[in-house]
Amino acid sequence: MLQLLGGTIRLxxxxxxxxxxxxxxxxxxxxxxxxxxxxxxALKMWKRSWLSREVxxxxxxxxxxxxxxxxxxxxxxGSAVLGALTALLGLFGVTASACIYLVRARPAWNTKHTVAxxxxxxxxxxxxFAATIGIxxxxxxxxxxxxxxxxxxxxxxxxxxxxxxxxVFELQxxxxxxxxxxxxxxxxxxxxxxxxxxxxxxxxxxxVGALIALAVVLAGELLGRYLFFVSVVPKNMAATYVAAGxxxx
Numbered sequence: 001m002l003q004l005l006g007g008t009i010r011l012x013x014x015x016x017x018x019x020x021x022x023x024x025x026x027x028x029x030x031x032x033x034x035x036x037x038x039x040x041x042a043l044k045m046w047k048r049s050w051l052s053r054e055v056x057x058x059x060x061x062x063x064x065x066x067x068x069x070x071x072x073x074x075x076x077x078g079s080a081v082l083g084a085l086t087a088l089l090g091l092f093g094v095t096a097s098a099c100i101y102l103v104r105a106r107p108a109w110n111t112k113h114t115v116a117x118x119x120x121x122x123x124x125x126x127x128x129f130a131a132t133i134g135i136x137x138x139x140x141x142x143x144x145x146x147x148x149x150x151x152x153x154x155x156x157x158x159x160x161x162x163x164x165x166x167x168v169f170e171l172q173x174x175x176x177x178x179x180x181x182x183x184x185x186x187x188x189x190x191x192x193x194x195x196x197x198x199x200x201x202x203x204x205x206x207x208v209g210a211l212i213a214l215a216v217v218l219a220g221e222l223l224g225r226y227l228f229f230v231s232v233v234p235k236n237m238a239a240t241y242v243a244a245g246x247x248x249x
Contacts, residue, residue, distance in 0.1 A: 058093045
């Protein structure tokens with residue numbers, strides 16, 4: 001993708017770094033499985049399981065990224081095509097990862113905000129990572145980060161408003177958690193995103209600045225994943241009973 005956008009410095013190193021990231025993503029995707037050692041069996045269900053599709057997409061991503069890195073290092077033709085395919089497979093992998101959580105039993109996850117949050121995490125971290133390893137495209141990468149950060153903050157705010165205005169018991173409960181017990185963590189995430197995704201990129205264009213911004217944004221996104229898991233309220237019989245009791249009262 002960087003090659004298509006005009007980035008020309010250290011693209012080989014960037015491709016190898018992407019390959020390592022893909023390997024980490026592939027390893028992480030197997031953690032969704034009850035028995036990761038049998039991850040290869042998950043591929044059999046790719047036609048109807050987002051989990052299987054996630055493993056498949058990141059497997060293909062890692063393989064194609066390896067070929068892409070080789071072409072760049074050896075300066076062989078065809079790297080632009082493989083680069084575009086690598087980016088596309090990465091996008092499909094992120095989509096599959098997000099769709100795993102679109103389940104009715106977890107109302108706070110079963111929303112377009114979940115998919116948007118996954119996409120925007122990549123849009124935030126990717127450009128900063130590229131700037132950190134020496135890809136130079138003027139300030140384009142940093143501006144992409146700023147725009148992605150603003151979009152992520154807007155997505156988080158709109159999701160919170162959606163939760164607070166909902167009449168669904170589980171969504172109201174998630175809103176209460178985020179506005180009370182989890183409020184400090186939610187506020188800290190916003191501060192980290194603003195600091196690392198907007199303030200630092202606008203103040204500095206150096207690799208050191210990009211590295212610091214990457215660390216800050218990564219901390220914010222990890223905190224976001226923590227909030228994602230601990231703030232969800234699952235549907236269950238007790239919740240339904242309580243909700244029905246409130247309506248009767």
